[in-house]
Amino acid sequence: MNSKAPPPLPQPPPASSGRRDKLLIGIALIPAIFMGALILSRCFGLVRPFYVPTGAMKPAVSGGDHVAMENMTFLIRDPHRGDIVAFKSDGIALLTPSTLYIKRIAGEPGDHLKLSNGQLFINDKLVILSNASGRIVYDAPPHAEQFSLNTNATIPDGCYFLLGDNATNSLDSRFWGSIPRNNIVGRIVFCYWPAQRVGRVK
Numbered sequence: 001m002n003s004k005a006p007p008p009l010p011q012p013p014p015a016s017s018g019r020r021d022k023l024l025i026g027i028a029l030i031p032a033i034f035m036g037a038l039i040l041s042r043c044f045g046l047v048r049p050f051y052v053p054t055g056a057m058k059p060a061v062s063g064g065d066h067v068a069m070e071n072m073t074f075l076i077r078d079p080h081r082g083d084i085v086a087f088k089s090d091g092i093a094l095l096t097p098s099t100l101y102i103k104r105i106a107g108e109p110g111d112h113l114k115l116s117n118g119q120l121f122i123n124d125k126l127v128i129l130s131n132a133s134g135r136i137v138y139d140a141p142p143h144a145e146q147f148s149l150n151t152n153a154t155i156p157d158g159c160y161f162l163l164g165d166n167a168t169n170s171l172d173s174r175f176w177g178s179i180p181r182n183n184i185v186g187r188i189v190f191c192y193w194p195a196q197r198v199g200r201v202k
Contacts, residue, residue: 056164066193071186107161115151
């Protein structure tokens with residue numbers, strides 16, 4: 001007969017250690033879940049990624065950004081002033097045919113829009129649109145005097161007036177007028193590359 005005491009039973013790890021491990025696993029899964037949702041949405045045509053080569057929408061979207069466009073929002077509501085939208089160039093003489101561009105909506109159907117001294121007026125009231133750098137100033141591009149810019153216009157029914165945030169370097173509705181609603185295909189919501197630019201587009 002062995003009179004020695006039995007070895008001690010193994011003790012369970014502290015509860016706090018288990019919670020910490022679960023938290024770390026959850027954090028690690030977030031990027032995978034996000035990418036999975038993005039891929040699934042892309043497969044169903046709800047999200048479309050594309051590359052932006054120019055800085056006409058800087059700083060909201062900079063040249064070289066890879067952004068995601070979603071088309072779900074405009075299934076349940078009309079585009080609003082301030083939305084950054086992707087639109088087709090169909091029927092716009094100054095733009096490359098069959099190409100997607102992005103701009104911010106400044107004028108909605110029926111609005112009387114006026115640009116004066118870098119300020120935006122809608123129906124004779126000052127309207128301030130903002131991005132990451134603060135208030136957007138709509139100064140004219142260099143050599144604008146060579147063009148007959150649309151800076152005082154009434155937006156036709158079913159059309160939208162689009163402007164670039166980087167107004168001095170943007171070919172937008174000041175040059176080619178309002179565009180039909182049917183040209184707008186979605187809303188720009190997220191920048192996923194480069195790494196230092198990852199985040200919501202606003």
